[in-house]
Amino acid sequence: MLEVVDLRCERGERALFDGLEFKLPAGALLRVAGANGSGKTSLLRILCGLALPARGDVRWQGESIRALREEYHRQLVYIGHAPAVKDELTGRENLAVSCALGGTPADAAVVGAALERVGLDGYADLPARHLSQGQRRRVALARLAACEATALWILDEPFTALDTTAIGCVQEMIAEHLERGGIVVFTSHQEVMGASITAYTIELGG
Amino acid sequence: MLEVVDLRCERGERALFDGLEFKLPAGALLRVAGANGSGKTSLLRILCGLALPARGDVRWQGESIRALREEYHRQLVYIGHAPAVKDELTGRENLAVSCALGGTPADAAVVGAALERVGLDGYADLPARHLSQGQRRRVALARLAACEATALWILDEPFTALDTTAIGCVQEMIAEHLERGGIVVFTSHQEVMGASITAYTIELGG
Amino acid sequence: MNWESFDAFLAMGGYGFYVWGSYAVTFALIAMEVVLLRLRGREIMNQLIRAERPRRSAP
Amino acid sequence: MSRPSEAAQSPRPSFGGRINWFKYSSPQSFFPLAGAAIPWFAAAAALFCVAGLYVSFFVAPTDQQQGEAYRIIFIHVPAAWMSMFIYLVMAFWAGAGLVFNTRLSGMMASALAPTGALFTFVALWTGALWGKPTWGAWWVWDARLTSELILLFLYFGFIALTAAIDDPRRADRAAALFALVGVINIPIIYFSVQWWNTLHQGASVSLTRAPTMAATMFAGMILMALGFWMYSIAAAFIRVRCIILERERNTEWVAEYMREQR
Amino acid sequence: MFKVLRVVIGRDLLLSMRRRADVANALLFFILVASLFPLGVGPEPNLLRTIAPGVIWVAALLASMLALGRMFAADYADGALEQMLLASAPLGLIVIGKAVAHWLVSGLPLMLLAPVLALQFDLPIDALLVLVASLALGTPSLTLIGSIGAALTLGVRGSGVLTSLLVLPLYVPVLILGTSAVDAAAGGVTVQAHLLLLTAFLIFAGAFAPWAAAAALRISLD
Amino acid sequence: MFKVLRVVIGRDLLLSMRRRADVANALLFFILVASLFPLGVGPEPNLLRTIAPGVIWVAALLASMLALGRMFAADYADGALEQMLLASAPLGLIVIGKAVAHWLVSGLPLMLLAPVLALQFDLPIDALLVLVASLALGTPSLTLIGSIGAALTLGVRGSGVLTSLLVLPLYVPVLILGTSAVDAAAGGVTVQAHLLLLTAFLIFAGAFAPWAAAAALRISLD
Ligand code: HEM
Ligand SMILES: Nc1ncnc2c1ncn2[C@@H]1O[C@H](COP(=O)(O)OP(=O)(O)OP(=O)(O)O)[C@@H](O)[C@H]1O
């Protein structure tokens, strides 16, 4: 369970949001919406523990994530604006490394299957440098397929730069994850998740 | 009039497209569609003259763009994947510089109006480093408002990272430009231009 | 003929180290280049053969 | 090297008759041609080198001042000549590649570079081994030695640049530009002994004057130089064939060639 | 046309102003190298005086070489360079603008700082003047030549070091001319020939390097 | 836990392997810098022998300082560093891994190459051995200390100058100890004290620098 208590974020001299509170039980999907610059990315980085809030706290299973640290990280997948894909490594190597770093090592079979899942079968052994914008994003997103056991997914605009096939694939992975009892927090400017899944929505800014 | 003759593009060892031909008269809108990695960005870069095609030619008003060079550049606005927004400069400065480089210097009033048009009134004097992803894209797109007189617009995924208000604003600018007799080429994964405007579509890849 | 004996030939009037050092290194380098070229040629041929095999069996 | 920016962009010009040169400027037609020529050049290289070695050791007399140490001249000078000559040829191909946008030119340039670097190193090495007994030092920082060392670094730069860029077409064009920029070093090497007074020997072979050295010495140097020259051509051809195969591995004609090989 | 040149220079100077720390860094590096030497070599005054011109020139060369990384890389990464290729003025002109701005923030301060450092080594006054003159003529050449290397290695893995590899061979003549000018001045010999050669080199580089760099940029961005 | 360490080292070595040019070029840079000094200073052999330890050590220091740029910058730009902050092992451990990999490709080859360069300066054999030993102890310290500076310069907040100033005072003792060890060896004096001090410095740096660098990374990425 992810819980946010009285969260306040300041950027520059403005407060982006204040007194934000929510609780996400297992199997919950949260969409963070809001205009450009309303603080979506800032919120997600606070949820991960990458940024410190001006006030308030983020709790995972009742404990503050600042106390949990690595234990929290092991149950978290964060995919940010920057895809964290190394140009020099192949898709396969990129995925294996990022899984191992995250604490859920994936063997060759899992990695291969994950890349196939996001439609990169033919490109798994190409250095990422030779991939197009959308293909690189797919490499990053393949981690979702490889780390299914990780409880919490935090995704910053996961659908950017993807074509419709890939968007469908990501939607599917999210739906499956929710069924498994996982928690997903994501931002998106479009209503892409379809009506079949009920998502909580936070509208930031205003 | 933008004309493409027998165009072939190779990347690595694969041909992305071959024998591509089209003519765009004044007032035409072309959407380049295709899956991730199908060569949309590559095509746009060739249209601008940034990349050399493996074969074929791009002609503007009947002359090869390689002969026209700066003369062609003066009639062209290209907005690529990378927004070309300098972190250290404010939105205002960024816009003024990019207009001046493009050969259509814009005075303070024009710049201010353009930034207001894309909804950045409050942020015009903030260094771009402090802007969110979508706001930075808006700074880049403000150039469209400032360079209305430029005949040809080439836009690579102009709607990425924008919220719905901003998407509406860009659509409006494109529609106005077409009415003025301008030509617009853009890529997008979504059908965003609405039904009111008929767009030619090229589907790359297969 | 300049040399009285083979030893004199090797000694090079006391400059044997310098003279033979020059010649030996030169021809060793040339030999090395030839060998490296051989290896490179063989490597690419092998790769091509490997790449060809599946293509043959396909149809 | 005037305005390569324009040259780089200009399309391949179509010459009137359109029969001759560009036929052999395609890797596909050059590949068998080079293959056929290699044995001849290799044989010539061996022949000239053997003859040159014979002259250097058994015909040329001992030098009064330097004793036998002078026999290094028979490799030093030909290697120094080749180091500069190969660079010029390489730059020529590079320039041709930029102007005509032919694929083979870039391949030729990158095929020549390692051999050029080798001869540059040999010139430096033999020079150093010669310097110790004659000047009493392995190395001095005089103009000719320094500019020859710069030549070695230019070769390294060329090779490193080609290796660092993965897109072969872009690599060729970038390296070509670099090679052209570096060409100014060649006249500096050649004339350095005239422009600055240095320890190093001036030119003793020139077209305008009669050779000042013994005819046999001159003959030995020429023979060795010819041998190195032929060797360079053979090595460059072998290497360019490798490069062609590596780059065109997915083309139809290479598949055809592989089928013929069986 | 020259409007664009002005815009480019203005823009680059403004950018440097905004990240002053960067500029200061290059200077600091220069000071650092020149001051590390006495530390590494030992404090003997005669020795220091002998090596002073060499050390200061090498420090200047290294500092200006490191600054090269700033010339195009940032603009390349954020797409601004693409826009310059599509600008309404010839690319060579834009390169000139960038080189001028770059020299103003990396070469000029270095040149002004050099005499202070040279004092540390106890160089005589006329040698000081010649040092400044040689740097004034030499550092622009370094920037111009360096622009070619920086342009060629854009987007290449490990570009920083590759740039130095490409550029250093061409820097060497400038270094030799510069130091030998100062040495000559310290020895009381006439230095005109050296400075003339440096000028010739500068003119040559100014005439050709921008166009070569422009061609290199086109190649790198293809 | 140590699995993550192994993964990080493996990953960084693999990355360096893929951009071999980078590693080779760092070495070439070292060679070039060490060869430039004789150019600047002049060819006199005695003078060269005197300044040799200083030159080689300064060249090594510069080369390893420049290589620092590679340590975090690329990972920062493409978001990989964020992922490391969210890794399942303490950040300090990951920094250790990155420092080890970094030293293996930037410090080690440098250390192996130094004797060859020293020959160019005509250093005696025992001085050569001490040179290698001092580099073996000194360069890891440089890498470790440098990692703090590299981490601080990543963010907008860390001013470049400030960090150089912060790192430099810690670099200087290493430089002085290193060169004076070689000088002592060349002069036939015992060098044990110098090398012991270098070792102590290394242990100290190894114990504290990774955690300082980890803290700096957290600040830079906030
Ligand atoms: C590492 C040191 C040396 C280097 C890099 C070097 C470089 C060169 C080069 C580039 C040339 C060809 C230039 C031309 O054809 O005009 C050359 C020619 C020559 N070198 Fe050296 N050299 C070195 C050391 C020596 C030494 C120690 C000697 C003899 C004492 C020597 C004697 C000669 C002679 C006699 C020629 C032929 C000049 C001619 O006849 O044209 N060199 N060297
Ligand atoms: N530098 C390069 N070297 C080799 N191949 C490349 C290079 N850049 C791109 N490619 C290849 O070219 C293809 C097309 O790339 P491009 O960026 O044009 O795709 P795109 O249609 O814009 O895709 P996206 O929708 O993901 O942006 C990709 O498959 C990619 O692998």
Ligand SMILES: Nc1ncnc2c1ncn2[C@@H]1O[C@H](COP(=O)(O)OP(=O)(O)OP(=O)(O)O)[C@@H](O)[C@H]1O
């Ligand atoms: N480093 C910073 N310093 C100061 N202000 C910042 C900084 N980063 C972001 N901001 C400000 O914080 C606000 C929120 O930024 P954030 O990136 O969270 O927006 P977002 O909701 O993700 O927007 P988008 O949809 O455009 O990605 C923006 O208005 C921006 O101006």
Ligand SMILES: [Mg+2]
């Ligand atoms: Mg955001």
Ligand SMILES: [Mg+2]
């Ligand atoms: Mg694209």
